[in-house]
Amino acid sequence: MAQDETGRELGHHERYRGEHPIIVEGLKTAFGPQVVHQDLDLKVRRGEILGVVGGSGTGKSVLMRAIIGLQTPTEGEVSVFGRSIAGSDPQQEIGIRNRWGVLFQGGALFSTLTVGENVEVPLKQFYPDIEPELRHEIARYKVVLSGLPEEAVSKYPSELSGGMKKRAGLARALALDPELLFLDEPTAGLDPIGAAAFDRLTLELKETLGLTVFLITHDLDTLHEICDRVAVIADKKVIAVDTVPNLMELDHPWIQEYFNGPRGRAALTAQALDELRKHMDEPVAAHAVKALDKANSKKDKA
DSSP: OOBOTTSOBOOTTOOOOSSOSEEEEEEEEEETTEEEEEEEEEEEOTTOEEEEEEOTTSOHHHHHHHHTTSSOOSEEEEEETTEEOTTOOHHHHHHHHTTEEEEOTTOOOOTTSOHHHHHHHHHHHHOTTSOHHHHHHHHHHHHHHTTOOGGGGGOOGGGSOHHHHHHHHHHHHTTTOOSEEEEESTTTTOOHHHHHHHHHHHHHHHHHHTOEEEEEOOOHHHHHHHOSEEEEEETTEEEEEEOHHHHTTOOOHHHHHHHHSHHHHHHHHHHHHHHHHTTTTSHHHHHHHHHHHHHHHHHHHO
């Protein structure tokens, strides 16, 4: 079972109140001679959206898999809700695993099941005694909560667009009313409008449901818009965890290239423009927006 910071076991419906629901200390993960992480430390604060970034091959998804127990660390300690994940008793794991939800890349839906049936999978696993009608109703509610129309419940993954598959995967991740939500590249492959809508949904769910979100992403707009802090993985460890403005002040070459490169500057400009548009009734903001839109229009034509 999960524990609070004093070591007391939490009741079945009692939420974790400690400061750090996820603590990773001295993590080493390796595949044969290839070492992915070495001496990696990370603490995730309760109630935050933590963005996780890093170059290709730095092990962002491997870190997530180590946290949720799908990857056994070579060394180090991973604790979730006050309990060690590696080597824990299966019965104790149940009291931890039903407190998180995971959206894998691409949604990872079962192709032979409808959306509703996909959402019901974790309900059947952890609450096998729930009556079928109640289980169907819970699945329907989660589908709507994820932003899909109610009729999507009876559709198969092959009948969904890429964005709808992401939301269906999110609905399944929310099936057990989790406290922790793991999102692996949730906006990858989405158009800018779809990605922005998914970001807004993530923020709304975090605030409404009191979630702690572990978010792996390459999307600079996502980092600027919804992440409270960002953890940067480089050199086989987490080299910095801070707000985006503070990270941009660091002199590490990868951080500078990532946040202050052309794409980073574009994301920052877009964020500033969105903020100004909220105050269009004020003359100064209106003039600034028109000037920026004009400048961007010239760039597009060039």
